[in-house]
Amino acid sequence: MTKLQPVRGTRDLFGEEAAAFERVVSVFASVAKRFQFQPVSTPIFEFTPVFARTMGGTSDVVSKEMYVFEDRGGESLALRPENTAGIARAFLSNGWQQHTPLKVYAYGPMFRYERPQKGRYRQFHQIDAEVIGAAHPDVDVELIAMGHMLLSELGVAGSTALEINTLADPESRARYRTALTAYFQAHAADLSADSQARLDKNPLRILDSKDAGDCALCKDAPIIDDYVSDESGQFFETVLDGLKGLSIPFTRNRQLVRGLDYYSHTVFEFVTDALGAQNAVLSGGRYDGLMEQLGGPPTPGCGWAGGIERLAALAEVPQQEGVKIICIGMGAAAQAQLLPLSYQLRAAGLSVDVPTTGNFKKRMKRANAIGASHALILGEDELAAGQIGAKDLRSGEQQSLALDKTVEWAKSLQTEH
């Protein structure tokens, strides 16, 4: 480290980037509350088996991307690579069964040791929504609808598309997997090296390979619909009907597969082509077997996660409106007076700043630079007269008002907007 550098794959956010990030979180919280989800927060590290057991040992996330370390007590801990396993663990640890069906939302940093790329970082942030303890397909629909509403309110619905598929129940999936393995085995010589490796690890993943040769083979591969049990098929139809009823557009993608072992039935992804190789912005599905893998009672669950960086990169940041006051004092006495005045204004709910550097002109320039709507000007003349100059920076009009009426004046601005 010759120069002060951030750790590879981590970022420092400032200005528009930081504002866009914050906006994603606040719009998400607002939507989640309207769907009556409750906030939860779980630790950013867990005992390693929490992730290893739930996500599947064959997944790359667990096998080569986790930050695993031993703490001073000799325990193997892992920085969370995703949020669902931690929430499931919390559900069992704290007896949240008493609150089922539990609807919760969360957000925060996740960690994966990957090669950084556009939209892909080693510390990245996710928003997360989960419904635990409800097996009805309407739950899946509600979760997808919530994701769709979030994307709409962020202004990114137009640049994303919903893809959906079913992984069915474990028995159906096992039958499909056998058929798929047999098919690809017969064409193993034509598969890419990556897909040959996937053949015995996770043959479903071959379906979403980007290799042209693999894609050609996938066209004639068995499709899951022929292996789905009646019950699973009906479940999926109900989900699709629910989406139609809400006029949420979607595409059935029979090649859509999830990388994590705990998914079953509904899987979905909101994808975009605006982020290079990273096309998923929000995705999830049903994970009915997850709780049992953690040693808990059979408990259905469904949820999704969204990448905050990816959503923030797509969303446009709306122009800041509203009242923003900057106080300019000339002379030590006036400057000193602005400290209590700005405090009162802030207590009254206004956004106020008091610059301390630069001459008068520089301070006015700064007011523009930060997008202030009004300037309060206090000099020695005003101070002696018990007055203060109030200038509307958008119209250029300036008036003089009594110093002790400043808060009243500022409050009236708020109601105008």
Added chain:
RNA sequence: GCGGGUGUAGCUCAAUUGGUUAGAGCGCUGGCUUGUGGUGCCAGAGGUUGCGGGUUCAAGUCCCGUCACUCGCCCCA
């Protein structure tokens, strides 16, 4: 983990085929004018050209290594 591209001031970029003291705009600081911005003028600060090594009389420029960013593979949000 694998392959391609790129690293020059705080930011965006210049710098002939390797050739004197590496420049500009923006930003920053100060001043013109301790009192009026979004659109004036002047000045100043700020660089071991990512880092290390090599070739050469001479390297920002060529070569090797390394670190970081970036694009793709992979993986996934």
